[in-house]
Every structure is written in structure tokens, then in C-alpha cells.
Amino acid sequence: MEVSKVVSAINKATEKGISELYLVACGGSLVDMYASKYFLESEAKKVVTGLYTANEFVHATPKRLNKDSVVIVCSHGGNTPESVEAAKVAKEGGAHTIGLTHNQDAALLKYSDHAFLYEWGADSDVKNNPMAIILGITVEILNVTEGYEYYKAFKDGMEKINGIIKKGEKLVEGRAKVFADKYQNEDLFYVLSSGASYGHAYGFSICSLMEMQWLNAAPIHSGEYFHGPFEVTDKETPFILMMNEGRTRTLDERALKFLNQYAEKVEVVDAKELGISKIQDEVVEFFNPVLFYSILCVYREALAEVREHPLETRRYMGKVAY
Amino acid sequence: MEVSKVVSAINKATEKGISELYLVACGGSLVDMYASKYFLESEAKKVVTGLYTANEFVHATPKRLNKDSVVIVCSHGGNTPESVEAAKVAKEGGAHTIGLTHNQDAALLKYSDHAFLYEWGADSDVKNNPMAIILGITVEILNVTEGYEYYKAFKDGMEKINGIIKKGEKLVEGRAKVFADKYQNEDLFYVLSSGASYGHAYGFSICSLMEMQWLNAAPIHSGEYFHGPFEVTDKETPFILMMNEGRTRTLDERALKFLNQYAEKVEVVDAKELGISKIQDEVVEFFNPVLFYSILCVYREALAEVREHPLETRRYMGKVAY
Numbered sequence: 246m247e248v249s250k251v252v253s254a255i256n257k258a259t260e261k262g263i264s265e266l267y268l269v270a271c272g273g274s275l276v277d278m279y280a281s282k283y284f285l286e287s288e289a290k291k292v293v294t295g296l297y298t299a300n301e302f303v304h305a306t307p308k309r310l311n312k313d314s315v316v317i318v319c320s321h322g323g324n325t326p327e328s329v330e331a332a333k334v335a336k337e338g339g340a341h342t343i344g345l346t347h348n349q350d351a352a353l354l355k356y357s358d359h360a361f362l363y364e365w366g367a368d369s370d371v372k373n374n375p376m377a378i379i380l381g382i383t384v385e386i387l388n389v390t391e392g393y394e395y396y397k398a399f400k401d402g403m404e405k406i407n408g409i410i411k412k413g414e415k416l417v418e419g420r421a422k423v424f425a426d427k428y429q430n431e432d433l434f435y436v437l438s439s440g441a442s443y444g445h446a447y448g449f450s451i452c453s454l455m456e457m458q459w460l461n462a463a464p465i466h467s468g469e470y471f472h473g474p475f476e477v478t479d480k481e482t483p484f485i486l487m488m489n490e491g492r493t494r495t496l497d498e499r500a501l502k503f504l505n506q507y508a509e510k511v512e513v514v515d516a517k518e519l520g521i522s523k524i525q526d527e528v529v530e531f532f533n534p535v536l537f538y539s540i541l542c543v544y545r546e547a548l549a550e551v552r553e554h555p556l557e558t559r560r561y562m563g564k565v566a567y
Numbered sequence: 568m569e570v571s572k573v574v575s576a577i578n579k580a581t582e583k584g585i586s587e588l589y590l591v592a593c594g595g596s597l598v599d600m601y602a603s604k605y606f607l608e609s610e611a612k613k614v615v616t617g618l619y620t621a622n623e624f625v626h627a628t629p630k631r632l633n634k635d636s637v638v639i640v641c642s643h644g645g646n647t648p649e650s651v652e653a654a655k656v657a658k659e660g661g662a663h664t665i666g667l668t669h670n671q672d673a674a675l676l677k678y679s680d681h682a683f684l685y686e687w688g689a690d691s692d693v694k695n696n697p698m699a700i701i702l703g704i705t706v707e708i709l710n711v712t713e714g715y716e717y718y719k720a721f722k723d724g725m726e727k728i729n730g731i732i733k734k735g736e737k738l739v740e741g742r743a744k745v746f747a748d749k750y751q752n753e754d755l756f757y758v759l760s761s762g763a764s765y766g767h768a769y770g771f772s773i774c775s776l777m778e779m780q781w782l783n784a785a786p787i788h789s790g791e792y793f794h795g796p797f798e799v800t801d802k803e804t805p806f807i808l809m810m811n812e813g814r815t816r817t818l819d820e821r822a823l824k825f826l827n828q829y830a831e832k833v834e835v836v837d838a839k840e841l842g843i844s845k846i847q848d849e850v851v852e853f854f855n856p857v858l859f860y861s862i863l864c865v866y867r868e869a870l871a872e873v874r875e876h877p878l879e880t881r882r883y884m885g886k887v888a889y
Contacts, residue, residue: 271794293615298791301761307608451796462785468593472647472778476882477777477782499889
């Protein structure tokens with residue numbers, strides 16, 4: 246289904262236009278929503294946004310939720326109980342629900358007024374992956390409700406990002422192997438970023454490292470690093486820094502300068518060096534996490550191979566009751 | 568200065584009433600604001616909120632910021648450059664600024680339309696500490712703009728919380744020593760919580776453990792735990808679980824059940840057991856982090872003593888350029 250048609254249909258069905266966009270999911274799917282939260286908090290003058298892990302949305306539902314709200318719920322398998330329940334709660338609250346899933350038989354679809362069955366896998370164009378679809382919906386909502394000055398630039402960026410990623414993936418292939426060899430025996434990583442990409446610092450920590458590699462990990466916002474976290478910095482502790490292009494780059498640069506002086510195990514993934522600047526200045530920052538997701542997949546695959554710990558290995562998820 | 572008078576004065580000076588409350592700070596001061604963000608996101612139907620690490624607010628200032636916005640900036644020493652700059656940016660954007668600091672000569676005060684010089688130290692009533700003051704301002708803003716059904720219950724809770732804390736601190740004194748003895752040689756802790764207290768899971772990680780003890784640490788939202796992070800759970804990894812009273816307790820209980828089955832190093836700090844239920848049901852959840860802050864201070868002091876690493880020890884903060 247086409248994003249602009251869905252958003253336009255919902256907006257017409259509201260009384261005064263879409264007033265809220267709630268982004269609700271768990272784990273990796275929640276990570277895919279962070280860029281949209283950042284975008285709206287930065288760009289919107291009217292539309293309100295909220296980002297919720299599904300079970301908190303279910304048990305502490307925002308009182309603001311109303312019939313002019315849109316709630317996007319994303320679940321890869323589409324049957325995560327609290328995500329399905331969140332969509333149900335949203336519908337009961339009168340909101341318009343949009344479900345995203347990779348499973349056409351998902352229970353989530355039962356409570357989705359509109360649904361996107363997204364593509365998945367290394368061969369798919371990233372614009373058809375959930376992070377880009379959700380960001381696309383978000384930008385459409387802003388544009389249709391209050392107008393978005395850089396709408397065309399954003400659409401243009403969406404056409405360019407997949408090509409940038411494909412080149413970037415090749416560029417880091419060798420580096421990722423060096424990284425994996427060098428850090429294969431580490432048991433902890435800190436992952437730094439800022440702006441639209443902070444969600445992916447969280448995502449790489451909890452999904453790629455903790456879930457898929459059983460490694461200890463924690464995200465640190467580059468701006469927050471200097472207000473507590475940096476005291477653990479030493480020559481033994483590994484840091485991965487995802488440097489954004491755009492307004493918050495200066496925060497990442499400050500972290501880099503410090504790390505270069507006091508740490509020794511520092512891996513930098515720089516969106517600017519990877520060619521993201523082909524996208525227009527005013528919108529480029531929102532594409533950083535789309536790039537980082539794919540690029541960091543190359544790193545995690547290299548790490549999984551050297552560590553002989555396949556990315557699919559689980560001990561609890563889907564194996565025990567919880 | 569009295570909170571209600573300040574809020575009332577600001578509200579009268581706006582065109583249509585206060586429309587946004589931005590919460591802006593760094594590190595520990597930002598942690599003190601999380602409960603307010605959670606409160607407004609849950610309870611408000613009109614007032615919008617945003618929580619920002621100061622340097623991101625400076626470089627990616629929300630376009631929504633306007634002359635009817637209130638921006639609270641908190642800085643203990645009052646001279647953190649990006650916090651001072653954030654207050655300046657807020658004023659330039661036409662917003663009403665409220666500065667909180669422990670330093671009467673703070674540069675922050677230069678850009679604060681209203682200021683609260685707060686008390687600090689173990690002897691002060693927590694209602695005069697920044698977390699409670701900011702929460703008090705937030706509740707006043709909601710009440711004065713759109714009304715808050717449980718305003719009286721909240722005020723009553725604020726009168727009760729210090730007494731609950733004093734009893735709780737005595738109750739955990741022995742436990743904290745056992746905890747410190749048992750875990751003195753650990754180099755990593757995961758800190759779990761949910762709802763209004765997630766900010767303090769973050770705060771205990773980055774301030775108490777990383778900054779003050781140079782220990783590795785990461786916060787995990789109890790709801791997110793099952794969607795990635797729990798794969799690192801084993802009998803060797805230590806977890807601290809702060810169990811809330813209120814709507815999100817069920818999320819914490821689910822985490823506890825899993826931890827009891829698959830982990831062995833689990834320290835539970837339970838607000839309910841510590842007597843928080845004396846506060847009315849509809850507002851009790853917002854007081855959990857106020858309690859947890861003080862209670863976890865007992866734990867960190869015990870840990871600092873056993874580890875012979877005083878809480879004031881720094882290697883970078885205030886010692887090197889950054």
C-alpha cells in the first residue's frame with residue numbers, strides 16, 4: 246500500500262487533522278521508530294509524538310490518545326503479545342492504527358486499520374524496510390497536517406540512501422573483518438551516537454550485541470558521555486562511535502576527540518565518510534540511522550563469524566516461557 | 568520561591584496558556600527530569616513535553632519552541648557550558664526559562680527568568696531536591712493549564728515521601744552492606760526498571776556506577792528486557808531491579824520472575840516493600856524514582872566503602888579539558 250494514500254485517508258477521516266503519532270513496539274522494532282520520534286520532535290510545530298515500548302503503552306496508556314491520533318505498531322513476526330495488545334488498546338482508544346510486520350498471518354493485523362507487509366533481507370531496498378517506511382509515514386503526516394518545507398528533499402534522500410548504503414557496505418567490508426579479528430575476545434562494548442541515530446546506538450547494543458552475540462553492551466548518547474559515562478574510559482574498554490552527518494555531528498566530534506586522547510579501542514563509523522552528504526543538508530541527519538543499520542550489520546556479521554556464534558543463536562527467545 | 572506562584576505568573580504571561588514544557592539538562596540533572604516527562608506524557612491532554620540532553624537541545628532545537636513554552640534547565644554547579652547555552656537558546660526562542668541550581672553564582676541564572684536554588688545533602692527534605700521540585704513544577708503546569716484530577720493526592724504524596732524514604736533508608740542499611748560485600752568484585756551491573764523510574768535506572772548506571780565507581784553499567788527497561796537484552800542473562804551477570812508500585816509494576820514483576828529462574832546475582836529494591844503504598848494509588852507511581860534515588864544512594868555508599876573508591880573520585884570530570 247502506498248504511504249501517502251494511507252496517511253491522506255487517515256487525515257481525511259479525522260476531525261481536525263492528525264494530532265498525535267504514537268510509535269509503539271518492542272526491541273528491534275522500537276529501534277526502527279526512533280528516527281521518526283527525533284524527526285517529529287525536531288520539525289513539528291503541531292503534531293505530537295510519543296515513543297513507547299509496547300507493554301508500557303498498554304499499562305500506562307497516554308491520556309492524550311484520541312480518535313485523531315495515529316498509532317503505528319511494528320512487530321517483525323507480528324505476534325508479540327504486548328505489541329498486539331498495544332494495537333488493541335489503541336483501537337479501543339479510538340485511534341487510527343497502522344501495523345507493520347513481515348508476517349501476513351500476524352495477529353497484529355487484526356487490530357491494524359492499515360497494514361504494511363514489509364520486505365526483509367539483504368537484497369531488499371532499504372526504503373522498503375520498516376525504519377524507512379515508518380519515517381516515510383511520519384514525514385507524510387507532518388506534510389499533510391502542517392506542511393514540511395523539505396518534503397521534496399526528504400523524498401529525494403529516500404531515493405538516494407539505498408545506493409549510498411550499497412557503496413558503504415563494500416567500503417567497510419575489510420574494516421569490519423579487521424574489527425572482528427581485533428575485538429573477538431572482548432565481552433563489552435559501549436556504542437555512542439546522537440541525534441536521529443541514538444536509537445540505533447541502543448539498537449546495536451541490545452539486538453546485535455546482547456541478543457545475537459550474548460555480549461555485554463550499552464548505548465551512550467554522545468552528548469551525555471561527558472556527564473558521567475566517560476569516567477569508565479580507559480585503554481582497555483572498547484567504544485563504537487557512529488558519527489552523524491548533520492546538526493548533532495558536533496556532539497559526536499567532541500566524543501571522538503576525547504576518545505582519541507584517552508581510549509585506545511575505538512571503532513569509528515562515519516556517515517560523512519560513507520558518502521551520506523549526497524543527501525541535502527536540511528534532511529541528511531534523518532537518514533544517518535538508516536545507513537548505520539545496514540553498515541553495522543556488516544560489522545556484526547564479521548563478529549559472528551570470527552566468534553563462531555551465528556546471529557540466530559538464542560537461549561531464551563522463543564525457546565523458554567517468559 | 569514558591570512553585571505555584573512561578574507557574575501561575577508564567578501562565579498569565581502567555582497568550583493561550585503554557586503549551587510546552589521542555590526539560591533540558593545533562594547527566595544526573597537530566598535524570599532528575601525523567602519522572603516529569605513520564606508524568607506529562609501519561610497525564611496531559613494538551614501540554615506537550617520533551618526531554619533533551621542540553622547539547623542536543625542547543626544544536627537541534629525543536630521548531631515547536633515558542634513564547635508560550637516553558638524550558639526548565641537544571642545544572643547542579645550551574646556552569647555546565649551546554650546547559651547555560653541551552654537556557655540562552657530557550658530565551659532567544661522567546662520561551663520562559665526556569666533555572667535550577669545549587670550555586671547562587673551560576674552562569675545559568677543569567678538566562679533564567681525564574682530560578683530555584685535548591686537544597687542538597689542527606690539532611691535536606693527530598694521535596695526540596697531538584698527531582699521533586701521539577702515534578703512539582705510539572706504538576707502545577709498541568710493543573711493550571713488543563714486541570715489535574717489528582718492534584719490534591721499528588722500534593723499529599725509530596726508531604727509523605729520524605730518520611731517513607733527515611734524509614735526505607737534504615738530498612739536497607741544492612742542489605743546494602745550485604746550487597747556491597749557480595750558484589751564488590753563485579754565490574755558490570757545491569758539496572759532494570761520501568762515507568763517513571765526508568766530514568767533512574769539510567770541515572771544509577773551512568774552516575775552512581777560509571778561516574779562514581781568507574782564500573783561498567785547499563786540501564787534496561789523492564790519491558791524491553793525480553794526483546795533482546797535478556798539473552799545475556801546467566802548466573803554470573805549481576806542485575807539490580809527497581810520494582811515500582813503502580814501501573815508498570817507488572818512489567819517489573821515479569822522481569823523478576825525471569826531473573827529468579829535464570830540469573831543468580833539479583834538485587835531487588837521494591838518500592839512497595841519500602842512502604843510507598845501510603846501514597847494514593849493514582850499518583851504513587853510518580854514517586855517511585857524519588858524513593859529509589861535516596862535508597863540507591865545507601866547502596867552506592869556501601870559499595871564505595873567496601874571498594875575503597877570514594878564517590879567523589881574522578882579522573883576526567885573537572886580535571887582535564889573536554
